[in-house]
Amino acid sequence: MARHGSLLALVLMGVMLAVAGAEEHAAELPRPLVIQLPSSTTEKTAADEAEAEARCASWRVAVEANNVLPWSAVPAECAAHVRRYVTGPAYRSDLELVAREASAYARSLAASASDRAADAWVFDVDETLLSNLPYYADHGYGLELFDHREFDRWVEKGEAPAIPSSLKLYKEVRDLGFKTFLLTGRSEGHQGVTVDNLKKQGFHDWDRLILRAAADRTKTATAYKSEKRKEMEAEGYKILGNSGDQWSDLLGYSMSARSFKLPNPMYYIP
Amino acid sequence: MARHGSLLALVLMGVMLAVAGAEEHAAELPRPLVIQLPSSTTEKTAADEAEAEARCASWRVAVEANNVLPWSAVPAECAAHVRRYVTGPAYRSDLELVAREASAYARSLAASASDRAADAWVFDVDETLLSNLPYYADHGYGLELFDHREFDRWVEKGEAPAIPSSLKLYKEVRDLGFKTFLLTGRSEGHQGVTVDNLKKQGFHDWDRLILRAAADRTKTATAYKSEKRKEMEAEGYKILGNSGDQWSDLLGYSMSARSFKLPNPMYYIP
Structure with missing residues (x-):
């Protein structure tokens, strides 16, 4: 009820501001009795x-x-929207739906083929298997410009929680016999802590964890990840599924037969 | 207030149903005094x-x-959601934002190059330039399976309204000097009525309107549209922008430098 009360107050304030605004264009009308609240000029209707x-x-x-x-940061006017989204039920619901679609696809593939030895599924790590929400909670949920040093300090803690729907999908994809390749934009310097973090969160038995080497540092994620997928194909693997929260995880060349875009309104990686 | 009243009734009914449901698993408990409303078994909480x-x-x-x-039809439980979306402000807002992004991109291209003679922008027609909402309003907004004959009768009326944000973008892209290629899944039999409909709605001076020939009838939209884009490239055009409401307008080969996916939760074309 408190929320309805403040909504009513906002609506009333809106009417008052609208009357005040209309007056500018109609100076002949008597000035209405409007109580000017201290913040009324900046207050949104x-x-x-x-x-x-x-x-x-x-x-x-x-x-x-x-x-x-x-885009380099969440638009200022959308800061509250993004915070509500990623901390509320909609983000979880969106993640779960994408995982269910990926799972249905993986099972349909498994049902139609007997030999899965060459079939591969690529997973990104950050905001795909692991969540950095605790970090972004301290950094405006994407409102602040990305700070590499700060983020690296967070990564080194190894405390990123699993995204539950992704953990479930990961296990299912492994159980169905797909090779699982973890392809991350994290640098090789973070290998140890990334392995520990993943294992602590229940991710086990991946076939390969590919981190960004020094030589890949200046490449876009799209280029770096396409190259790595091409190498997988050259080794004989068929990439049938790819899960990532960035379009740069999914687009480029040597694209997966199907891609699954997990939601992420907090940052953009080219 | 009436809505809050019925919400309260729904919540109360939910509690009653929960109690009634719990009783099935706990037969030893005394049967609670639940007034069974006539519709209580089908009513949702x-x-x-x-x-x-x-x-x-x-x-x-x-x-x-x-x-x-x-997907062949809107999920039954989402029929009301989709109806509210496409008839309410969110669909219009989504369309407008995509058009603004496309416009900003088109202007940035125009600012950085002097010769636009070979630069092309591809537009899909249905749910991109023209809206078939009046038709879908009579067919459950995508809840009903697609009926070709019914839809063809609607197309032949030539009464599909323009999507206002798309008309604005179309004019801007033309004014900036891009070649405009209209690439539609409509069959060549609908050429006359499509030209009339487009003109009546304010679309003029396109460079080409490409409709589906008899030979293209069995192809997926992705294949048909990729072939047509490849022909444009073979003629020397650079496809810099592509606007469509289906991913099959945008994906495949000879893809545009940038694609703009207009929202459409009513139907899916492979």
Whole structure:
């Protein structure tokens, strides 16, 4: 009820501001009795808020459909929207739906072929298998520009939790007999802590964990990951599934037969 | 307030149903005094509704990110969600944001190059330039399976309205000097009515309108549209932008430098 009360207050304030605004264009009308609250010039009206919410919902969907690029930080007006999304049930629901679609696809492949020895599934790590939400909670959920040093310090703690729906998918894909290749933008310097973090969170028995070598540091993620996928193909593997939270995990060349884009409105990697 | 009243009724009914359900597993407990309303067995609880809403929102975003495929009709539980979306402000907001991103990209290209003679932008027609919402309003907004004959009768009326944000983008892209190629899955038999419909809605001066020939009828849209884009490239055109509501408008080969996926939760074309 408290929320409805403050909404009502916002609506009333909106009406007051609208009257005040209209007056600018109609000086002949008597000045209405408007109590000017201290913050009324910067206060947003309920209509403004609703419009911003619609724009931010549109922005988030457009990011997921790869319509917005490049972007360096969450738009300021969408900071609260993104925070609510990633800390609320919608993010979890979105992650779960993508995992279910990937699982159904993996099972359909397993049902139609007997020999899985060459079949591979690629998983990204950050925001795909492991979640860095605890880090982003301290950094505005993507509102702040990305700080490599700060993030590296977080990675070195090895405390990123598993994304539960991804852990379930990972285990299922392994149990179905797919080779599992973990392909991450993390640098080779983080190998030890990444292995420990993954194992502590229940990820085991991957076939390969590929980290970014010094020579790959200046490449875009799209180029680096495409090269690595091409190497897998050259070794005879068929990449049938690819799960990642960035389009740069999925696009480029040597693309997977099917790609699964996990939601991520907090950052963009080219 | 009436909505809050019925919400309260739904919550109360939910509690009653939960109690009734629990009783099945605990026969030793005394039967609670539950007034059985006539519709109580089919009535959904508020929690059920909220969960279905979350699932449908996730489904819609997953469709936009190309995570769900193929699908033949909107999931039954999402019929109301999709109807509300396409008839409400969110669909318009999503369309407008994608058009703004496309426009910014087109202007950035125009600013960085002087000769635009070979630069091309591809537009799909249905649910991209023209809207078939009046047709889908009569057919459950995608809940019904697609009926070719019915849809053809609608197309022959030539009354599909323009999508306003797409009309604005179309004009801007033309004004910036791009060649505009309209590439549609409509068959050549609909050429006359399609030209009339487009012109009546304000679309003029396209460089080419490509419809599906008899020989293309059995091809997927992805294959048909890729072939046509390849022909454009063979003629020397550089496809820099591509706007479509289906991933099959955008993926395949001879892909555009950038693609813009307009929202469409009503149908899927492979």
